[in-house]
Amino acid sequence: MQEIKVSAEENGLRIDRFLAEIIPDTSRSDMQGRIKEGIVLVNGNAVKPNYKVKTEDLVTVNERELVESDIVPEDLNLDIIYEDEHVAVVYKPRGMVVHPAAGHTSGTLVNGLMHQLDNLSGINGELRPGIVHRIDKDTSGLLMVAKDDVTHRGLVDQLVDKSVTRKYTALVHGVIPHDKGTIEAPIGRNPKERQAMAVVDDGKEAVTHFNVIERYEDFTLVECILETGRTHQIRVHMKYIGYPLAGDPKYGQRKTLDTEGQMLHAGTIGFIHPANGEYMEFTSPLPDEFEEVISELNRKS
Numbered sequence: 001m002q003e004i005k006v007s008a009e010e011n012g013l014r015i016d017r018f019l020a021e022i023i024p025d026t027s028r029s030d031m032q033g034r035i036k037e038g039i040v041l042v043n044g045n046a047v048k049p050n051y052k053v054k055t056e057d058l059v060t061v062n063e064r065e066l067v068e069s070d071i072v073p074e075d076l077n078l079d080i081i082y083e084d085e086h087v088a089v090v091y092k093p094r095g096m097v098v099h100p101a102a103g104h105t106s107g108t109l110v111n112g113l114m115h116q117l118d119n120l121s122g123i124n125g126e127l128r129p130g131i132v133h134r135i136d137k138d139t140s141g142l143l144m145v146a147k148d149d150v151t152h153r154g155l156v157d158q159l160v161d162k163s164v165t166r167k168y169t170a171l172v173h174g175v176i177p178h179d180k181g182t183i184e185a186p187i188g189r190n191p192k193e194r195q196a197m198a199v200v201d202d203g204k205e206a207v208t209h210f211n212v213i214e215r216y217e218d219f220t221l222v223e224c225i226l227e228t229g230r231t232h233q234i235r236v237h238m239k240y241i242g243y244p245l246a247g248d249p250k251y252g253q254r255k256t257l258d259t260e261g262q263m264l265h266a267g268t269i270g271f272i273h274p275a276n277g278e279y280m281e282f283t284s285p286l287p288d289e290f291e292e293v294i295s296e297l298n299r300k301s
Helices: 015-022 028-037 109-116 149-160 233-240 288-300
Strands: 002-005 040-042 058-061 079-083 087-092 140-146 165-173 180-184 187-190 193-199 207-215 219-226 264-272 279-283
Touching: 015 028, 015 040, 015 058, 028 040, 079 279, 087 109, 140 149, 149 264, 165 233, 165 288, 180 233, 187 233, 193 233, 207 233, 219 233
Parallel strands: 140 264
Antiparallel strands: 002 058, 040 058, 079 087, 087 140, 165 219, 165 264, 180 207, 187 193, 207 219, 264 279
């Protein structure tokens, strides 16, 4: 259960938008579903998704009841980087969807987790057991996985507080002249293309820091550090400043590298263990296909 007090700055927002902006890894449609299920209360009372929150309202978001899942555990030989009784850190390969959805009912990270881990948290419902945050299908890298609900809440709180370390390696089009920078631009649904995100005035707060690792003739290798975690954040932000990700079919250039997806790797994840208070950080090297592209660029330089 989460309890959130509405501030004066948030007065007048629709409750579905208000919650989607505060709770990580959610959307307005997801929040609308929870509100209609009656597990979201305002001052102890059920409301409709179009309710406009008022200053000092106390919004309570209860957990979904666990139901038996239809997800079939699959032996996908996932690389579990770390595991204890509360939390796991897992490597998601490029091309794998994180959790089941329309069109992806098998072969997802969740299918593999259910085969390899004994317990998974249930806060996110039957289709997303253990999933605290996500990365895109064609992004490789590390994810935190919660094995119980207390741990799940603790990790989500750290995402809300922006205290989780999330570092990505990205290859972008163009040669960035400065060594580092910060992109602070709100992200929301692209009004011209509802399946894409964009920098929009009424979007959610989004902050990305970047450092240049290496420059090539037509590309730049950068480290991106997330302060917030919006959908497609790095892909949208780098396009916004004129350096779209190489290989990105949605936000990249029409003429780009033939890499079957964006060149983006979630290489470092760090967090405070909710059970013992110890800071833990894990890293994963670039996948072979990413290294091959970098080696080719080095040969041409």
